[in-house]
Amino acid sequence: MGEKKDVWQGTLALMVLKTLQALGPLHGYGIARRIEQTSGDLLAVNYGTLYPALLKLEQEGYISSEWGTSDNNRKAKYYKLTRAGRKQLEKEAREWEQTTEILARFLAPGKESA
Amino acid sequence: MRRLRALLFRLGELFQKDRRERELSAEMESHLQMHIEDNLRAGMSTAEARRQALMKLGGVEQTKENYRERRGLPLLETFWQDLRYAARMLRKNPGFTAVATLTLALGIGANTAIFSIVNAVVLRPLPYKDSSRIVTFHTKTSMFPAFTLPLTWPAFQEVRAQASPLEEVSAYWQSDRTLTGRDQPEVLGVTGVSSGFFEELGARAEQGRMLSEQDHKPGQDHAVVISNTLWRTRFAKDPAAVGRHLILDKEIYTVIGVAAKGFAFPEGSEVWLPLSLTPEVQQNQKFFRFNVLGKLRKGERLETLQAELSAIGERILEANPGLGKGYKLSAEPLLQSRVEDARESYLVLLAAATFVLLIACANLTSLLLARGWGRQREIALRAALGASPGRLQRQGLVESCLLGLLGGAVGIALAAGLVQIFRAIAPGDTPRLNEISVDGTLLWFALASSLVSGVVFGLAPARRAARMDPNDALKEGTGGSVRGTSRFGNALVVLEVALAFILLIGSTLMMQTLAHLLHQNPGFRTDHLLTFDLPQPPQWNRKDSEGHAAGQIAQLKDMLAQVRRLPAVEDIVASDHGILDGMYFEHSGLQLEEALPEYSAVAESVIERYISPGYFRMLGISLVRGREFEEQDVRGAHRVIVVNEAMARRFWGTLDVVGKQVGVSNDGKETPEWNEIVGVVANVRDVGIQDEARPEYFLALFQWGVGSHHLIVRTQANPDALAGTISRQIWASYADQPLTHVMTLTKTIAESVGDQRMHTVLLGVFAGVGLALALLGVYGVVSYSVARRTQEIGVRMALGAGRTNVMRMVMRQGLTLVACGVALGVAGALATVRAIASELYGVKSGDPWTFSGGAALILLVGCLACWAPARRAMRVDPVVALRYE
Numbered sequence: 001m002g003e004k005k006d007v008w009q010g011t012l013a014l015m016v017l018k019t020l021q022a023l024g025p026l027h028g029y030g031i032a033r034r035i036e037q038t039s040g041d042l043l044a045v046n047y048g049t050l051y052p053a054l055l056k057l058e059q060e061g062y063i064s065s066e067w068g069t070s071d072n073n074r075k076a077k078y079y080k081l082t083r084a085g086r087k088q089l090e091k092e093a094r095e096w097e098q099t100t101e102i103l104a105r106f107l108a109p110g111k112e113s114a
Numbered sequence: 115m116r117r118l119r120a121l122l123f124r125l126g127e128l129f130q131k132d133r134r135e136r137e138l139s140a141e142m143e144s145h146l147q148m149h150i151e152d153n154l155r156a157g158m159s160t161a162e163a164r165r166q167a168l169m170k171l172g173g174v175e176q177t178k179e180n181y182r183e184r185r186g187l188p189l190l191e192t193f194w195q196d197l198r199y200a201a202r203m204l205r206k207n208p209g210f211t212a213v214a215t216l217t218l219a220l221g222i223g224a225n226t227a228i229f230s231i232v233n234a235v236v237l238r239p240l241p242y243k244d245s246s247r248i249v250t251f252h253t254k255t256s257m258f259p260a261f262t263l264p265l266t267w268p269a270f271q272e273v274r275a276q277a278s279p280l281e282e283v284s285a286y287w288q289s290d291r292t293l294t295g296r297d298q299p300e301v302l303g304v305t306g307v308s309s310g311f312f313e314e315l316g317a318r319a320e321q322g323r324m325l326s327e328q329d330h331k332p333g334q335d336h337a338v339v340i341s342n343t344l345w346r347t348r349f350a351k352d353p354a355a356v357g358r359h360l361i362l363d364k365e366i367y368t369v370i371g372v373a374a375k376g377f378a379f380p381e382g383s384e385v386w387l388p389l390s391l392t393p394e395v396q397q398n399q400k401f402f403r404f405n406v407l408g409k410l411r412k413g414e415r416l417e418t419l420q421a422e423l424s425a426i427g428e429r430i431l432e433a434n435p436g437l438g439k440g441y442k443l444s445a446e447p448l449l450q451s452r453v454e455d456a457r458e459s460y461l462v463l464l465a466a467a468t469f470v471l472l473i474a475c476a477n478l479t480s481l482l483l484a485r486g487w488g489r490q491r492e493i494a495l496r497a498a499l500g501a502s503p504g505r506l507q508r509q510g511l512v513e514s515c516l517l518g519l520l521g522g523a524v525g526i527a528l529a530a531g532l533v534q535i536f537r538a539i540a541p542g543d544t545p546r547l548n549e550i551s552v553d554g555t556l557l558w559f560a561l562a563s564s565l566v567s568g569v570v571f572g573l574a575p576a577r578r579a580a581r582m583d584p585n586d587a588l589k590e591g592t593g594g595s596v597r598g599t600s601r602f603g604n605a606l607v608v609l610e611v612a613l614a615f616i617l618l619i620g621s622t623l624m625m626q627t628l629a630h631l632l633h634q635n636p637g638f639r640t641d642h643l644l645t646f647d648l649p650q651p652p653q654w655n656r657k658d659s660e661g662h663a664a665g666q667i668a669q670l671k672d673m674l675a676q677v678r679r680l681p682a683v684e685d686i687v688a689s690d691h692g693i694l695d696g697m698y699f700e701h702s703g704l705q706l707e708e709a710l711p712e713y714s715a716v717a718e719s720v721i722e723r724y725i726s727p728g729y730f731r732m733l734g735i736s737l738v739r740g741r742e743f744e745e746q747d748v749r750g751a752h753r754v755i756v757v758n759e760a761m762a763r764r765f766w767g768t769l770d771v772v773g774k775q776v777g778v779s780n781d782g783k784e785t786p787e788w789n790e791i792v793g794v795v796a797n798v799r800d801v802g803i804q805d806e807a808r809p810e811y812f813l814a815l816f817q818w819g820v821g822s823h824h825l826i827v828r829t830q831a832n833p834d835a836l837a838g839t840i841s842r843q844i845w846a847s848y849a850d851q852p853l854t855h856v857m858t859l860t861k862t863i864a865e866s867v868g869d870q871r872m873h874t875v876l877l878g879v880f881a882g883v884g885l886a887l888a889l890l891g892v893y894g895v896v897s898y899s900v901a902r903r904t905q906e907i908g909v910r911m912a913l914g915a916g917r918t919n920v921m922r923m924v925m926r927q928g929l930t931l932v933a934c935g936v937a938l939g940v941a942g943a944l945a946t947v948r949a950i951a952s953e954l955y956g957v958k959s960g961d962p963w964t965f966s967g968g969a970a971l972i973l974l975v976g977c978l979a980c981w982a983p984a985r986r987a988m989r990v991d992p993v994v995a996l997r998y999e
Contacts, residue, residue: 027144027145027148028141028145029144029145029148029149030148033152045639046147046170046172046173046177047145047170047172047173048172048173048176048177048180049139049169049172049177049180051142051177051180051181052180052181052183052184055181055184055185056120056184058123059119059120059123059124060119060120061119068147070144072151074144074147074148074151075140076141076144076145076148077137077141077144095791
């Protein structure tokens with residue numbers, strides 16, 4: 001149970017960071033919706049799992065939070081990227097690209113056998 | 115780094131839980147509202163919008179719980195929960211908590227107190243610079259086979275010049291000197307020191323300076339350093355004390371410094387001054403008076419030094435064959451030489467205290483095991499609701515450690531009290547007594563032993579709770595017994611009884627020793643005697659020793675006459691040193707006329723005492739032959755001597771020795787002075803109440819004149835009341851004469867058995883506590899088994915077992931445990947009690963009467979402990995018992 005979650009949490013963290021970089025300060029609901037939309041509804045997860053991930057990122061200092069007002073005048077907690085978070089995003093994105101590249105080579109059909 | 119930051123963050127969260135909880139709720143609420151609004155906009159009904167939002171979130175409470183788990187530190191939080199739960203459980207059972215706390219407090223208190231004493235006395239390094247490298251030196255010689263002596267001045271010089279493993283060597287010599295000139299005369303412990311003494315010990319001055327090289331030059335050696343205590347008491351902390359004068363033995367000294375607080379080496383020293391020695395002393399090869407301190411160079415070993423000392427000793431002996439064959443120099447660490455005698459007896463006390471703690475722990479284990487059965491349902495329920503075995507075990511340990519800490523807290527108070535009691539009852543000559551205090555070490559030790567014992571006594575019960583199958587436990591209710599665990603409980607009780615038995619034997623042996631000592635008849639009348647010392651300036655460095663001795667004798671005679679005239683005084687005699695205070699002087703190299711062939715020249719040493727006329731008469735020591743000293747035995751008259759029976763029988767083989775000559779060589783002179791035996795007296799124990807009479811001879815005090823005087827007064831009424839009158843009478847004529855060690859003989863005897871008394875008291879307390887706890891253990895286990903077997907007993911009775919049968923069954927169960935404990939205890943006691951064998955007097959460590967008496971006592975009290983539960987078993991109503999299930 002732990003390991004799977006860690007993988008998911010890892011990718012989820014990257015998604016959160018990327019979202020905040022793209023859209024600027026955003027509340028939890030907004031982040032969840034954005035992730036869902038971007039993933040083209042391929043990713044059906046409970047929005048609830050987002051919150052512990054946000055807390056972890058905040059504890060690690062990659063994001064910070066403050067209370068603000070949403071578009072339709074509702075009080076919400078807004079998260080934004082910190083400088084450390086920006087660096088972390090670059091690093092993780094690079095690592096992720098590498099990982100996917102390697103996996104892609106493995107999974108690309110037929111090339112080696114030829 | 116990030117991890118650390120997160121950890122700190124999470125730690126911080128623990129302290130703002132409420133605020134964070136409100137924030138979380140608000141965040142969830144806003145999230146849901148936004149989602150619901152979106153859903154409404156998408157055309158859902160209000161109810162559907164809400165339902166969808168909730169589903170998408172995955173449940174508000176679940177989310178919150180996940181969030182919380184990430185937020186704080188779950189381990190710490192569950193620990194906190196466990197702690198609160200444990201506290202609640204303890205509060206709910208005040209009776210159990212009180213008994214457990216008290217039990218532990220006794221064990222931890224006893225252990226902590228003894229440990230802090232052992233730590234202060236035996237373990238902690240001495241408070242001097244590089245004290246672990248400081249060694250002290252001894253001489254062994256066949257002249258005084260019973261003693262280890264300090265060094266002579268020539269030997270000190272040899273060691274200083276030749277022993278290469280030493281970087282510093284210094285000598286000191288303790289003596290008493292009389293301080294006069296202010297208030298009443300006072301005797302001070304004065305230490306003459308060689309150069310380098312203070313540097314070696316790293317002693318510093320609080321005021322002025324310590325002695326240095328320049329103060330040791332002849333003519334400039336009347337400088338003194340005073341102790342901080344003397345500065346406070348005699349000089350009222352006068353900042354101008356340095357430069358003031360001090361009159362010691364009528365010589366004027368200048369105070370050049372006050373030693374820093376806490377510096378008191380050698381113990382009891384109040385003034386330090388440069389050693390100034392006559393050329394005669396500096397060359398004397400038999401004047402074994404100089405204590406020598408050496409400091410080993412870093413990395414040098416004691417063995418290397420020892421080897422060099424042997425060589426030095428051989429060279430000295432070669433040059434001075436008169437020192438005798440056994441002449442040998444040796445060194446040992448200073449700490450060891452100071453606490454050597456004490457070490458073993460303290461370890462015995464520490465062992466006894468540990469036994470008490472072990473008994474307490476065993477007791478608590480069985481208490482907790484018993485209680486564990488009562489809490490079976492509760493624990494099973496928690497297990498069924500998802501508590502993991504680890505969590506249950508942790509819970510149990512938290513509970514027992516909490517109990518341990520409670521017991522430790524009360525134990526600290528007990529320990530502090532015990533340390534104070536120890537300081538009060540410890541004999542005055544206990545080494546490092548003033549360093550014993552209630553301090554941080556005590557707290558840390560108490561804390562550590564609380565937690566350790568918490569784990570020790572809690573582990574078995576906690577593991578059992580964790581292992582339990584909730585299914586069985588919930589189904590079975592109160593029934594069902596696990597054989598294995600009850601056997602474990604029985605083993606604990608057996609162990610407890612065995613330990614208590616060992617303590618009981620140890621303390622009984624000590625009690626008998628004390629009783630024997632206190633009832634030992636020394637052979638003379640010890641009642642109504644008041645004794646005191648009249649310290650005199652040392653004679654050996656006086657130029658006019660003959661005239662001085664004559665003057666001293668005249669003065670002493672006058673004092674005796676004056677005191678004798680006082681009303682309530684029956685008689686007064688003088689001696690050169692005290693009686694029954696353990697001190698004695700020996701003389702070797704006696705020459706005996708017409709003695710048994712092998713004793714014409716006596717190599718062994720004989721006890722020597724100088725006494726005034728009337729000494730034997732007043733003390734009630736019977737004269738077996740001849741006469742005692744009379745007024746005519748004065749300086750210049752025919753020299754006379756009195757010997758005791760032991761001496762006459764040993765060296766002449768008969769009591770008829772009156773008229774024979776005894777040659778005594780004094781003051782290192784080779785030619786003896788001959789004395790005629792005028793009397794033989796009965797053997798008495800005048801050195802120490804526990805010391806068998808040895809060969810001893812008496813010389814006439816007025817014929818010789820000696821350095822120090824000891825007065826013994828027989829009073830008509832309470833001797834204590836007369837102390838003041840006598841002192842005033844003497845001071846009226848001799849204002850500068852100090853009087854010290856004013857004491858009744860009864861008190862001297864009591865002090866001489868101080869060590870045994872202290873051990874008797876402490877071991878007695880430990881044995882009492884241990885016994886009480888062990889019996890509580892027996893009671894607990896038997897009662898518990900009766901409670902658990904109620905149903906079985908009911909069945910037995912229903913099937914026709916009589917009440918006496920039932921009672922016998924319960925008693926048998928309890929007494930079997932006690933008997934096993936006693937058997938184990940006998941074996942244990944035989945193996946361990948030998949440790950106090952050297953302290954016993956009048957009783958052997960394996961004394962069968964003590965053992966059988968102790969066994970009988972424990973069995974008897976064991977019966978009492980089983981009695982209540984047995985009666986309860988007897989009164990079981992079979993109908994009620996069977997309906998119980």
